[in-house]
Ligand code: VTB
């Protein structure tokens with residue numbers, strides 16, 4: 001895929017972030033989500049790709065835009081057909097309450113290279129580049145934490161585990177505490193949490209827990225670009241969810257087995273972009289500067305080269321276009 005796609009992609013997440021950021025703290029999850037979807041969708045239409053949404057806002061009957069199977073982009077300029085995974089507003093609760101780490105996110109890979117994950121849960125483990133190859137989702141938690149500590153040349157007491165604050169994680173939390181590691185609980189947004197393991201400055205070393213399967217695939221693209229590692233196991237909660245796995249071409253074996261990073265995203269030729277909506281650990285939130293200007297902060301990464309760019313942009317809201325981009 002053409003490397004200039006990085007910059008095109010970041011426009012897409014910037015547009016979603018700009019469109020939804022004004023909803024911060026309004027308690028209106030749906031409104032914020034819709035605004036993000038609209039913003040993202042309108043920018044996609046100008047993109048020189050031949051893309052199909054494989055992870056999106058749901059089925060056609062439940063989502064009129066960015067639904068699974070929707071074709072986006074204008075197809076000009078690129079021969080390669082791509083699969084697209086989107087979450088225009090990852091963390092609707094976060095923006096509704098003005099909490100940190102709401103992001104707009106998009107990932108792309110050549111056609112057929114992203115796992116077509118159903119809207120079920122996925123058990124996940126994610127680590128940054130230094131701990132790549134050191135963890136096993138089926139191993140005891142203490143063993144994984146010891147392996148991460150060794151890979152990072154830290155004591156286990158200095159390893160920080162990020163875990164979504166849910167009742168379903170109480171055993172994981174207990175075991176991490178017994179092993180002596182530190183914990184950072186978060187309320188929502190496990191794409192940002194998984195991504196944080198790939199950046200040392202976030203102070204997060206490993207993510208453990210069960211979250212959305214679509215979010216798992218999106219996070220896997222980020223970790224692939226970052227040189228980190230991730231494994232997942234699909235976690236359907238009902239017969240309907242299991243049936244949905246079958247519809248998407250996942251066999252019984254696929255549903256039970258450990259999905260490696262390569263199973264989640266099977267090509268290095270992938271791109272990932274995320275823009276902060278509310279202030280986060282890695283990305284700043286949308287800042288309103290007055291005078292019809294707003295600032296966004298994004299990360300865009302390319303798997304093939306491993307290049308990671310942070311993009312700070314100042315947008316003229318009255319002109320509705322990007323004014324300055326600093327790479
Ligand atoms: C998960 C997680 C997401 O919502 O899907 C979560 O992956 C829903 O989990 O990042 P619950 O059923 O426990 O609420 C997010 O946190 C936000 O979309």
Ligand code: MG
Nearest residue numbers: 087088089090
């Ligand atoms: Mg969403």
Ligand code: MG
Nearest residue numbers: 087089090091
């Ligand atoms: Mg989400």
